[in-house]
Amino acid sequence: MDFAFFLIQLLNGLQYGLLLFLVASGLTLIFGIMGIVNLAHGSFYMVGAYLAWSLSSLTGSLTAAILLAVPLTVMLGMGLERLLFRHLYRRDHLYQVLLTYGLILVFEELRSVLWGDDTHGVAVPALLSYSIPLTDNLSYPVYRLAISGVCLLLAAALYFLIQKTRLGMMIRAGASNRDMVQSLGIDIKLIYTLVFALGIALAAFAGMINAPLSSVFPNMGSQVLIICFVVVVIGGIGSVKGAMVASLMIGLADTFGQVLVPEVAGMIVYVLMAVVLVWRPEGLFGRG
């Protein structure tokens, strides 16, 4: 493996990992703060991708589609939190699993009714659709670099929001003691709605920006969901830092696995998870 090839795989792995982080951070936040296990999280990734496809074919531009779709997914998240998830906070995980499993079926069928069962491609924005040449016959697409950059920006913004702002302080306080926060006069219900909508929007956004690379197809959410479960288990539930480390680990392991040992590549992430479970059952950054 020469250097240019290695560099390409490295960049691909990082880009995949950063994308996983967007989905997994929402999952881990929603669990860590609200105690909800959300199986339907992958469905929002799918919704994002399909919105990007249908709106970009309407407007003719992916950027416009994303600008339109993000507020839509935020509203979807807030609406669902008010309608459904709010009733589950104090219930057993079992019922959360069941409810969100039902939600997956509903989303998949609505997708089939509204958008059909075909696979669709989404065009890369013209501004970003060129490649940087690395050697005579190898080059790297700028769009992938742009995705990585956007994901890094969002990760930094998320860190700033949670660690440095007053709202972030309330969110963290709400995670450790809901009743205390409420009795201090903070509207915890509103905070929960916001966190949920944020998590949903992150997952949907990941689906939107990845749509040109992955294309848009039925059941695309469940694949991402399972990998994100692995990420959350490795990183530790509720830990955004853990989600970042684990996402990059999985992204790199999977990408290099596909290249170096393609026969067993599908297994690698699960083996990684098994090792972490033996070594640190609460995850790398979990509160053991």
Add this chain to the structure above:
Amino acid sequence: MNTLPFLVAGLLALFPLVESTFYLQLLTKVLIMAIFAMSLDLLVGYTGLVSFGHAAYFGLAGYAIALMAPQYETVSLWWSLPAAMGVCAVFAFVIGTLVLRTRGIYFIMVTLAFSQMLFFIFHDTKIGGGSDGIYIYAKPSMNLGDVQLLNLEKLENFYWLVLVLTVAVYLLLHRVLGSTFGRALLGIKVNEHRMRALGFPVFRYQLASFTFSGALAGMAGYLAAAQYGFVNPEILSWHQSGAVLMMVILGGMGTLYGSVIGAFAFVLLQEVLSNQAWFGIAAKHWQLAMGIFIMLVALYLPQGLAGLLQRFGRKPVVEVADE
């Protein structure tokens, strides 16, 4: 134990006299799913472990029979059923030692992830014919020496075999759950720390339950694969895990007969909703109605149909799950 289960089983045994084709096959499927649901109820309802990857064992046994059977000949039920269940037990034991290190939400995610691992193994490699799956051309044989005891190619014979096994699993689980072992499992479900303080080897009890449950799920998977004559990776997809969990909850977890009721209700509902003659174009999208139904059950019927029966004072539910 009262006589009602025997009465129901007796009535079910007479069913092939009434109907011998489509509905008999449907009822066979219901009973197989009932075994599957009871095996999961042992975990969810009695041990307090919410597994979202139970299809792994169901599917593994299906693949076990497909791979053990010679291509165009029958395989003997006598050794292939125990072998398939054995494979599942070993797999459940290994997975169990890993997943039982986690609790609650981790447990849900990890069981799901490991079952997906199995899904991808069968989906991506050539072991089981990849995503196309494998055919099982002949039903297993039940011979004693050279004499054929039961020809399982006949629908009613296969149905009776499944019925006998369903009753056997019910009685076995009933027995096990009434024993000291079963009582200890319930104790662990309610308060793990207390049971540990009392000196019970909690991990070993849970692992035993997990392994046993995997083997029983294997029995169901073996029968399902034999019935359809076909396995593909869908048999261990997470939709299968979701469906069986739904049956357990719908029937009422922590009550063995609830799992049987749940399997009946779920399979019949699936048949009704996807009936094109009744629902026309909507039948194509029956999963939408099913999804809404599942959500309603999760929100408004946490104790399932058995809980409803109990509320009307028909029959006391043995153990009601705590929240």
